[in-house]
Amino acid sequence: MLGVRLSGTENGVVGRAGPRPRDGSYSRRRFLAAAAVLAGALLTACGRDAARERTPTDAEVFDGLLRRELVAGAAVARVAGAAAVARQDEQHAERLREVAGSAVTGRLPDPGGDLRGALARKQEGVFAYVDALPQLEDPELRVLVMRVAASEAAHLAALRLAAGGEPVPDAFAGFSGAPA
């Protein structure tokens, strides 16, 4: 709003961050098709999802999310003018680490050093948080993940806004182009 310029380049950045539609292709029809697949899953499920039988523990899920958060945070930390976002990422990581109950070991991927890379890592993080939700047993942890996911999605909008791009190029925070 609000004095924000549209930027095709910016949309391209997100395109590389995750599955994104071509212009005009992520229509309501496409989203509804994806939702219909989900609907099928709902119809065949009874109460809690059967897939839960194969899911990892909540701590293991958080360990995976922590890795994503650390990579995204490292990428944002290299972006000029993104200190506030980087601080919030550190707080996310701290909380995730508490729940995971373990320190991340092993080498993390190189996060890249520019805004484009930071946006890509952030978008991957939002995908990971949302994807993790059905795997979590503890309802309070699901709420925590939703709050962090919302914060991460907001970071994307704020970073795009600061760069003069369209802050909200997709109604579903980058998910509209996800494979059905």
Place this chain on the structure above:
Amino acid sequence: MTTRVAELFAEARTDAGQLQAALHVEQVAALAYAAAADEPLEGAERAQALRFAEHERRHAAAFETLLFALTVPVRAHAGPEDLDALLPRLIDADRSDALRGLAALEGAAIAGHQLMGRRLLALDALRTVATVMAGGAQHLVVLRHALGKTPLTHTYETGR
């Protein structure tokens, strides 16, 4: 207004009820952005409000699909009276009040979606709820920016 939205979510006891509450709020949000675009927003802000109105319509369509999966028909659609019930002063609001009202509505919706995170039994549906919530969080950043608020983002976005 936020109290009424919170009540809508809190009163819902079943998955279908929660999804119906979420659907209603998205439908009202679409009407709210369209009304704000009609008046008092202008220029780039008006254009953005129209875009966000379309986003809200897509969110509503997503919830309709989930309800369809639960074999719950969606017959009622929010109308002007529903907008007036949730945002009673939007029609006569000036720019700042309109933006504040839209931000409050987005925030209340986010809080409602997070309540669903605690209560929804069909956990696969939570992914769709979360994508709508994430879209709302991005709208909220734009509204906060327009209102000159800082910070634009919070460590834990609760909508409040």
